[in-house]
Amino acid sequence: MAPRPFFESVSGRLPELLAPVADLAMARAAIAGHADAIYVGFPEFNARGRSALLTATELDEIITLCHRHGLHVYIALNVLIFEHEFDTLVGPLTEVLQLRPDAFILQDVAIARWLAELGVRIHASTQMTIADADSLAFYSQLPFARFVLAREMSLDRIKQASEKAKELRREIECFVQGALCVSYSGQCLTSESFGGGSANRGRCAQSCRFLYDVVVDGKTVARNQYAVSARDLNAAPVLDALIDAGVDCFKIEGRLKEPQYVTASLLYHRNRMQGQRRDDTSTVLTPDLAFSRRSFPGWISGVNHQELVDAQIQSHVGEFIGPVVQIGRDAIVVQTGSDNSSASNSQNDIIPGDGIAIVNADGSRTGASVMQRDRDGDLMTLKFRRGASLQSITEGSRVFRNHSVQFERHARSLLSRDLPAVPVDVSAVAQIGQPLSVTFTTGDGCSVTVQSDAPCVRAEKSPLSEERLKAELGALSGTAYTLRTFRLHADAPVFLHQREWKKCRREAVERLDLIRSAHAPITEVDVANALSRIRERSATAHTGPYAAHAIDQQGQVISAAPSAKGATAGRLHLLVRDPDHVILLNASEVASVTLDFEYGRHLQKSLDILKEKGIRTGIATYRVMADGEDLKLIEKHRPDVVLVRNAGALHRLKGYPAELIGDFGLNVANSISADFFLDQAGLQRIVPSLDLNAEELLQMIENVDYSRIEIILHQRIASFHMEYCLYAKYLSNGSDYRSCGIPCHSHRLSLRDPEGELHPVYTDFACRNTMYRSKPQSMAGHLQTLIKKGVQDFRIDLLDESKEALRHLLDRYTSALAHPETGRSLIREEGWSEGQLRRNERSIKHRKAARR
Incomplete structure (x- = not known):
């Protein structure tokens, strides 16, 4: 089936309804649910590494079936690509292109450039952290036909992105159903720092679903909490508003779910899009019965820190029925007319054989199968088999239906019928x-x-x-x-x-x-030649051992001092989050200091101190920036350096008179992406992605102007980066900054993981939270190799170190930069971790074979 032309908007009709598919059974379920399109993972390289590893033949069968039934097919190649993987991708990419999918969903800028060279339609994945209209505008330098927006965006932010997209003749896509990540997609490094996997490589460890203790100022205030396990998304209550906002595509998450979930979600949202909100199909097949962590409209309705996470739930509970108001020997009475109850509609009534999950106040769960159900108005009596274990249930315990006989019967009936013609x-x-x-x-x-x-x-x-x-x-x-x-x-x-x-x-x-279902006339030679052309352009863009030119505030060209490969010295830069650290620094030790304070009140004083010491000053942007959040601090204080952490800020800082350094959050994992950010986006240096291990990092550097690379020598990895505020959740009853009382100004909150490690949580100006790893990670063991290759700029990211610890770090790393051959012994002496730098990542294919 011929794909739509580039930039042809689907506005003017109901949004496209996009279904998740992992295998042929789910493709058939998508067709049965009247999907307009499906998305399925590229073999080995997609953000759901735990999903089925499809062969080209299986993918062909799915694409052919969907095209015959009028569905578009989008291939999710939504992971970062490492330097050594481009050549190995030529063959598989050719195979998939010959199956003629309608578009590719991408995270890596390099793959976007490669496919655009071939004239293939491309969509920007939510993994690219498109969280504002400026980020959308920045990435419109590439021919993305559609942008999948961050799930953290409110309706107002979605409207602003939609207006920008229409101005640029692009489309926008929003999630309307499925799991919510507590961290911004593309910015979660928890799997990387905890276990050597990476969500940016399809290896999410589901760390947000772990039990944590909440610790405030050294005291445990809550134990065994699913403190960062977000509830599931169900945007049905706001679909009309999203349609009015100009959203072009509604996306359902769930490539790891079952076929009946796909069909139920599609029919549920299709009926609501068409205004049929109370027919039998839409009630019996509510997707909450297939899988739900107590769903709600998520961030679309605005920030509410009390509602985003239910700290007692991290897996399927189903649809909420109501609280327990009375307990008998083998029965309970439930109040079904309560807020958010799904059971007040008689068509959705519980029947014998349905499964019930009862979540108690302490987080424990009781499960039972209904033997009999009686109703008296809003009161529902559920009777269970004699001897059912109800001892842990108390008044107020919440009752959910997690299995429905009617749902299973109806779903089986739909999936057994002939597919819609x-x-x-x-x-x-x-x-x-x-x-x-x-x-x-x-x-x-x-x-x-x-x-x-x-x-x-x-x-x-x-x-x-x-x-x-x-x-x-x-x-x-x-x-x-x-x-x-x-x-x-x-x-x-x-x-x-x-x-x-x-x-x-x-x-x-x-x-x-x-x-x-015709195959496209594309050959392996075409794919390989397109890659060669991009590589050639990237290589010719580099101009030798000088940094890219930027203009300072006096109109002079900024450039780092030239240095030849084999040099044995490096420049040390600091990222400082504590104002008390600033007074300890000397110009003889550090080339620049970038300030990343939680609040702006100490900024001016710290900048003045640094300037008096003759140290170049820098300010870090937000890691994620929403519409309406400005760069006033940077414009006011005019630093020498700006650490740019998101695409929206980079768009707005174009031509700004300062040295612009791109941080790791831009996810540069290969030389082709580096070329885009350095030579097309105007950065002077780039900090490579933290998803790279040491070997992969060195392979990337081989193909990039070495003077334009900055390496983080020492850090506590910023793991979760969240729109959700733990301070508001646990230290107030407020829904946002206007009602929380700002407890973050006077308390320090941390999360203790199941291994007993304590991870501090910091806020930023916009009340977003970042959880930092408990233990530092060091690159010192690779310092000698990096300097020999010509890398000259190195950074230490400070957090909450004491004055003595800071002085110790500076002494050790200053010495190591002067004598890089001592880096390996430094690691041993200090007992520092090398974290993912020593990771030996096997391919997804090999991991799955090992599991089998």
Whole structure:
């Protein structure tokens, strides 16, 4: 099926409904649920590494089936790509391109440039952290046809992004159903820092679903909490508002879910999009019955820190019924008319055999199967088998239905039926002396015309009737089509043998199938040549051992001092989060200091101290920036350096008179992406992605101007980066900064993980939270190799070190920079971790084989 042209908006009709698919069964479920499109993972390289590893043959079967039934197919290649993987991708990418998917969903800028070179339609994944209109505008330098927005965006932020997208003739896509990540997608390094995996590589360890203790000022205030396990998204209450906002596509998350979840979610949201909110299908097949962590509209309705996380829930509980108001020996009474209850609608009533999950005040859970149900108004009595374990249940315990007999029966019925057929309009032209001409046309514009072998002749006694020809040409059972309309044009009574009619029908169906699933004329040579062209352009963009030119506030060119490969010295930069650290620093030790304070009140004083010491000053932008959040601090204080952490800030700082350094949050994991940010986006240096291990980092540096790389020597990795505020959740009853009382100004909160490690949580100016790793990670063991390759700029990221610890770090690393051969022994002496730098990542394919 031919893809839509680039930038053709689907506005003006209902948004496209996009379904998750991991295998053929889920593809059939998507068709049964009347999806407009599906997305499925690229073999080995996609953000759901735990999903089925499809072969090219299996992917072909899915694409062919979906195209025959009128669905678009998008391939999710939404991970970062490392330097050594480009050449190995040529063959698999060629195979997938020949299957003619309609678009690719991408995270890595390098793959976007590669596919754009081939003229392939590309969508920007939510992994690119498109959280504001400026980020969307920045990445519009690349020919992305669609942007998948961050799930943290409120309706107002979505409207602003939609306006920018329409101005740029692009589309936007929003999630409306499924799991919510507590951390911004593309910015979560918890799996990387905890276990050597990476969410940016399809290896999310689900660290947000762990139990944590909440510790405030050294005291445990809550134990065994799913403190960062976000509830699931169900945007049904705000679908009309999203349509009015101009959203072009509604996306359902869930490639790791079951087929019945896919069908239920699609029918549920399709009915609501069409205004059918109370029919039997939409109530019986509510997706909460397939999988739900107590769903709600998420951030779309605005920030509410009390609602985002239910600290007692991290897995499926189903639909909420109500609180327990009375407990008997083998029964409970539930108040079903309570807020957010799903059971007040009689069509959704509980019946014998349904499964119940009861979540108690201490977080424990009781499960039971209903034997009998009685109702008295809003009160529902649920009776269980004799001897059911109800001892832990108390008044106020919450009751959920996590299994529905009706749901399972209805879902099985839908999935066992023939797949919905594609309506086809058939017309036939019969003229004496000419072959019968038959045209099949589908609603999405696919059309084929076939002819009989024999000509039509004048009828003597059994003329060709419209009724008989309609019946024969419309006999489409067992195909992907169903007859919608039929017309016969005949200039006189004609005769044609019935076998010719059948032959025309078979040939029309075969040709329609072929045109709707045809392979693209692309070869491995095309793919390899496109990669070569991009590499050549990247190589010629580098101008030698000088940093990119930036202009300072006096209009002078800023450039780092040239240094040749093999040099044995490096420049040390600091990122400081504590104002007390500033007074301890000396110009002889550090080349620059970038301030990343939680609040702005100490900023001016710290900048003045640094300037008096003759140290170049810097300010870090937000790690994520929303519309309406400005760069006033940078504009006011005019630092020498700006640490740019998001694409929106980079868009707005274009041409700004300071040295612009791109931080690790830009996710530069290879030389082609580095070229884009350095030579097209105007950065002077880039900090590579923290997803790289030491070997992968060195491979990348080989192909980048070494003077434009900055390496973090020492840090406590910033793991979760969240719109959610733990301070507001645990130290107030407030929903946001206007009602929380700002407890972050006077308290320090940390999370203790199941291993007993304590991870501090810091806020930023916008009340976003970042959880930092408990233990530091050091790059000192690779310092000698990096300096020999020509890297000259190194950074230490400070957090909450004491004055003595800071002085110790500076002494050790200053010495190591002067004598890089001592770096390995420094690691041993200090007992520092190298974290993911020593990770030996096997491919997803090999990991799955090992599990089998």
